Amino acid sequence: MAGMTITEKILANHAGRKRVEAGEQIWIDADVLMTHDVCGPGTFAIFQKEFGQSARVWNPEKIIIIPDHFIYTQDAQARENVNTLDRFATQQKIRHYHKQGAGRDHGVCHIILASEGHNRPGSVLFGTDSHTCTAGAFGMFATGIGNTDAAFVMGTGKLWVKVPETIRLVFKGNLPNYLMAKDLILEVLGRIGVDGASYMAMEFSGPVVEALSMPERMTLCNMAIEAGGKTGIVKPDDVTKKFLQSDSDDSYEWLHTDPDAAVAKEIIFDTGRVEPKVALPHSPGHVKSVTEVIGRPIDCCYIGSCTGGKTEDFLRAARLLKGRTVKITTNIVPATQSVADDLHRMKIDDQTIADIFLSAGAQIGPPSCAACLGGPPDTFGRLEGRQTCISTTNRNFPGRMGSPDSSVVLASPLTVAATAIAGHLQDPRNYME
């Protein structure tokens, strides 16, 4: 009998079975359900309608609520949504409620899940956000669901899934210092397209992935959904262990894909030959090498989000920006409060990262999803009129970052920093030794 993929093993474990096959529809147990301010209120309403006004959630320890989308806005309805989260968390005794100002870390849910230790190798995470797949970097099954499914999980701890086929993306060769995980995932999207991995688990592997840090693995898995993937996943290893600061936690399952497991497809990339990539408007699959589009006019720059707003993203951008100035509006949005704190704490030579950005003429906003998905009119960094923004975020659909007439180019933090300095689309290699 052929072996199993890591995804099949996790799903089999959570279905109480020895083995599952791709394509099977099975019911599995959830380990964690995550929701936020945009989908939480709708989920709670369905939960109460279906299970009763005084119903209790299946397990208050396993439900994690992280307001992050519209939290720094005066919009009355957005604030009411957060109030709804408050009431529900109190009523249901939800301990893991990451609200700003409550003395604990807050900000973009996918980054909080990682930094607060909620991502556990071998576990199953459902989240009411399509970028829940980010957590696959920890060797777990993590996927986005809607409000109705989330309400079902909230009451029962279970959900049906179709066991996905696996597409294996193998990265070999050198990883030059001008490339980031963002370039690699854009390379994948350019190759397979925005539905190239529909319903599949995207397994990222090979020596280059093994050498990537956890934040960079998260960037890879984050954009699995942009290829239609059900989840991204990386085999958990010593890098994962070190990040989790745990050699001994025996509740983790260190699973891996068997050598003889059946996969739907395998694509090998030689990273030494990959160039810095951008996705031009209006599709994450509209991928070009930066060298093909140098000089293209850009109005503003944005570094932030679950894709490109982690400490490592800012550190890489700051190395390029140090001692230089930006020619166009450049907005910096740390994903979480602890990332924001890192910017003020971590130094390159004797200058903090925050000071490097501010001295260069960039602006720093409060930690949240901010303009990654447009949001209410008072959202920090929201695009106006016909602006074109180059951004470290994950989607460049029409109107995604605000004004319906605006455009977004997706790129790595390095390419965005180089563009900020040049005032037009630029290759980061032009500012690197």
Added chain:
Amino acid sequence: MQAIIKGLVYVLGDDVDTDQIIPAQHLVLSLSDPKSRKRYGGLALSGVPTKQAGLPRGGIGFADPITNQSPYSIIVAGRNFGCGSSREHAPVALSEAGIFAVVACSYARIFYRNAVDGGYFPPFEIDQPIWREFCTGDEVEIDTLTNQLLHKKNKVRFTLKSLGAAGDIVRAGGIFAYARSQGMI
């Protein structure tokens, strides 16, 4: 799900994402408050670029922001319909506007799940890009028992893929009704 779904068709192309179906700025509206939920109907497909709105001509609005209703009851679209965010606001908006079925070459999986598990409408699939053979406003009829789609004016029939196990859930009225019918909850 009705046995026969008929009405006017609204035609869209490939990769219609959830930001086009319902732009993120509107997501602050409550889904549980009946009045604001209805408003989603009027905002449905308001993010579709004008040229692609109501193919092949384009420039055709989908829903009336005053009545929150659309004159169209069936959407025919291309590949990867509903890609992007997991927001259930997307199928809710279409359903509130008066959509009873979507026919597309393929779907992004979260949108598909939401349409099925929320019991909003059946997401039918067909491999051929039949959206190119329809004009927005054409009359169509879907027989959900035989999976036949009829283009009334051209008298052409297309066979849609069976909904399979997902059909049982839509027919039950969503995942909760389905789970109850199976004695699971």
